[in-house]
Amino acid sequence: xxxxxxxxxxxxxxxxxxxxxxxxxxxxxxxxxxxxxxxxxxxxxxxxxxxxxxxxxxxxxxxxxxxxxxxxxxxxxxxxxxxxxxxxxxxxxxxxxxxxxxxxxxxxxxxxxxxxxxxxxxxxxxxxxxxxxxxxxxxxxxxxxxxxxxxxxxxxxxxxxxxxxxxxxxxxxxxxxxxxxxxxxxxxxxxxxxxxxxxxxxxxxxxxxxxxxxxxxxxxxxxxxxxxxxxxxxxxxxxxxxxxxxxxxxxxxxxxxxxxxxxxxxxxxxxxxxxxxxxxxxxxxxxxxxxxxxxxxxxxxxxxxxxxxxxxxxxxxxxxxxxxxxxxxxxxxxxxxxxxxxxxxxxxxxxxxxxxxxxxxxxxxxxxxxxxxxxxxxxxxxxxxxxxxxxxxxxxxxxxxxxxxxxxxxxxxxxxxxxxxxxxxxxxxxxxxxxxxxxxxxxxxxxx
Numbered sequence: 001x002x003x004x005x006x007x008x009x010x011x012x013x014x015x016x017x018x019x020x021x022x023x024x025x026x027x028x029x030x031x032x033x034x035x036x037x038x039x040x041x042x043x044x045x046x047x048x049x050x051x052x053x054x055x056x057x058x059x060x061x062x063x064x065x066x067x068x069x070x071x072x073x074x075x076x077x078x079x080x081x082x083x084x085x086x087x088x089x090x091x092x093x094x095x096x097x098x099x100x101x102x103x104x105x106x107x108x109x110x111x112x113x114x115x116x117x118x119x120x121x122x123x124x125x126x127x128x129x130x131x132x133x134x135x136x137x138x139x140x141x142x143x144x145x146x147x148x149x150x151x152x153x154x155x156x157x158x159x160x161x162x163x164x165x166x167x168x169x170x171x172x173x174x175x176x177x178x179x180x181x182x183x184x185x186x187x188x189x190x191x192x193x194x195x196x197x198x199x200x201x202x203x204x205x206x207x208x209x210x211x212x213x214x215x216x217x218x219x220x221x222x223x224x225x226x227x228x229x230x231x232x233x234x235x236x237x238x239x240x241x242x243x244x245x246x247x248x249x250x251x252x253x254x255x256x257x258x259x260x261x262x263x264x265x266x267x268x269x270x271x272x273x274x275x276x277x278x279x280x281x282x283x284x285x286x287x288x289x290x291x292x293x294x295x296x297x298x299x300x301x302x303x304x305x306x307x308x309x310x311x312x313x314x315x316x317x318x319x320x321x322x323x324x325x326x327x328x329x330x331x332x333x334x335x336x337x338x339x340x341x342x343x344x345x346x347x348x349x350x351x352x353x354x355x356x357x358x359x360x361x362x363x364x365x366x367x368x369x370x371x372x373x374x375x376x377x378x379x380x381x382x383x384x385x386x387x388x389x390x391x392x393x394x395x396x397x398x399x400x401x402x403x404x405x406x407x408x409x410x411x412x413x414x415x416x417x418x419x420x421x422x423x424x425x426x427x428x429x430x431x432x433x434x435x436x437x438x439x440x441x442x443x444x445x446x447x448x
Contacts, residue, residue, distance in 0.1 A: 006078060008034070009111055010104035012092050013447035019087030021064075024095050025447060026081040027074070027112055030103055035068065035081055037102040038095075043068040043081070053085060053095055061098065062091050076112055077119025110444025117429065124429030125154050125389070131444050132215060132384045140264025141214040145384040148211070153383040156204050157427050160197065160396075164421045167193045171414045194407075198400050205393045209374060210382035212390055217259070217266035218373040221293050223321070224303035225313055229332040232356035233303060234258060234271040237366075262366050265375055270297075299372050300327040306334045306353065326372050330354050334361065388426075395423040 008028025014021065026034055035042050038053050043066045053062045064085035074080040083095060100106065110131070117127045129148035136142035147153070170190055222230045238258045256271040270293055294300060300321060304314055321327060335355040352368055354361035403416035 006115065008104045009107035010034075010096060010099040011107035011112070011447040012096055013082075013112075014087060014092075016089070018089065022085055022087035022092040023447075024083040024085075024092065024099060025107075025112060026083075026099055026104055027076045027078045027107075027115060028104070029071075029078065031068070031079040031081050034099055034102040034104060035066075038083065038098060039066055045070045046073070053083060053098075055094075055098060056101065061094050062086055072119065075121065076115040077121045078115060107446060108442070109446050110441030110448060113444060113448050114441040123154050125157070125427050126151060127429075127441075128386060129153075129384050130448060132386075134445065134448065136215075137259075138214070138261050138264045138266055141266070141384070144211050144214045144382050147382075148384040153208070153211075153385065153389075154428055156207075156383075157424055160200060160204065161421060161424055163193065163197050163200070164417060164424070167197065168414065168417050168421065171410060171417065175410050175414065191407075194400070194404065198397075198404075201393065201397055201400060205390070205397060206376070207382055208385035208389055208393055210376060211385035212387065213265055213373065213375060214382060215384055215386065217268055218298040219268045219270065219296065220299045220301060220369070220373070221270045221272060221297040222301045222303060223272055223294060224317065225305070225311075228303045228305050229356040230271050230303055231256070233301070233330070233332065233354070234269055236356045236359060236362055237269055262370055263375060265370065265373075267369075267373075294325070295322050297322075297325055299369070300325055301369075302327050302329045303332050304329065304351070306331040307336050328352060328365075328368060328372055330365065332356050392423045392426045396420040399423065 006028055008026060008030040010024060010026040013023040013025040032042055037056075038061075039051055040054060043049050045068055048065050048067055050065050051063070052060045053064060053066075055061050062085040064083060067082040067084070069075075069080040069082075071077060071079045085091060085095060096106075113122070113127050113130050116122045117124060122130075126149055129145045133142060133145035133149060136145050167190065170186065170193070174186055174190070222233055224230055234256065238260050257268060258271075259266055259268050261267070272289070272293055302314075302318065302321070304310060329351040331351045331353045333355060334353040335358045352361055352365050354365055397420075399416045399420035403413050403420070406412035406416060
């Protein structure tokens with residue numbers, strides 16, 4: 001799918017603001033006049049050369065290093081010129097304008113990576129991992145994105161597709177013969193291959209869910225009565241005094257958000273207004289926002305006061321929590337119990353004892369919290385995955401499951417295999433509509 005005759009695009013490839021180095025990237029079929037106009041010559045291929053960057057009058061705009069990559073041996077698969085100069089916004093804009101005056105046009109967001117995809121330098125999953133690597137906000141997320149960019153995710157999908165193709169070939173061959181002529185060996189081979197494919201797909205889906213968690217994180221809401229220690233728990237988890245703590249009940253009137261990391265996974269923790277009956281208009285607004293936030297959570301941390309045990313107010317709060325969202329029950333202020341045990345009406349297996357003030361039980365809470373949001377230790381490491389990848393994998397899994405239900409009908413069985421293969425192919429871009437490509441790449445930054 002080579003497109004080396006595409007028009008020439010240019011953009012600033014480094015981040016906005018001041019920096020020691022700034023990079024202008026130019027890609028397309030008309031690099032030579034731009035190189036001659038700025039450098040006075042065509043640079044040697046794949047050779048870093050220091051020199052002057054010239055304006056239309058031959059005056060020096062900047063000085064730096066020029067790198068030239070001749071098609072198809074470049075990131076985009078087209079001829080690429082990179083001008084590495086000083087990182088001031090003004091000088092970079094002058095140099096970019098010079099490229100535009102010489103025939104380039106301003107690149108659209110993600111257009112360089114899109115051209116790399118269209119020129120078969122990257123598949124779609126790898127192309128998306130470029131943006132994920134740039135946007136990664138934890139070290140583990142960055143490693144996961146690099147694994148996807150390196151091709152780990154794509155390789156796993158390609159292996160599945162090869163297995164599906166092999167199975168489809170066997171099934172199509174069986175369709176050409178009457179049932180009485182189908183060899184029992186072929187039937188056994190068919191069943192063995194199908195079982196193997198389903199097992200491998202399940203493992204990939206589980207690993208992809210870990211990558212999605214690394215990319216998106218999880219939204220966790222702390223809920224409970226006023227003055228039970230919700231803000232203190234947020235501060236303890238974040239290691240910072242992000243929430244105002246007071247002995248006065250009802251201090252928190254709005255949702256306070258803080259993102260933390262546990263095991264490299266971003267967790268978006270939300271401290272909410274205490275749940276109770278109130279005549280205060282502002283507090284009532286905060287309580288309403290608490291209810292709205294609870295319905296959008298991935299996990300609820302229900303906080304109880306260990307010194308009071310499970311009260312009627314707590315039971316009312318529990319009854320009002322969304323049934324479809326998992327929760328962990330925490331007994332806070334266990335440091336105040338001294339030698340006494342927590343409320344005996346509570347099953348010790350149903351709660352986690354913590355002290356938001358001293359940090360008691362926070363390590364246990366962290367481990368239980370990660371387990372509740374679905375995090376599992378990965379020996380080989382997760383690869384980055386997006387929501388569309390999970391949908392495609394789930395669709396493929398559904399078709400493979402259904403194929404087993406209709407296995408007695410070779411035609412229906414073959415069709416389910418075809419649909420499973422089509423779903424998997426969407427991940428790497430073999431069957432991807434143009435409107436989806438536009439949506440994916442427009443979310444990239446300009447210069448990538």
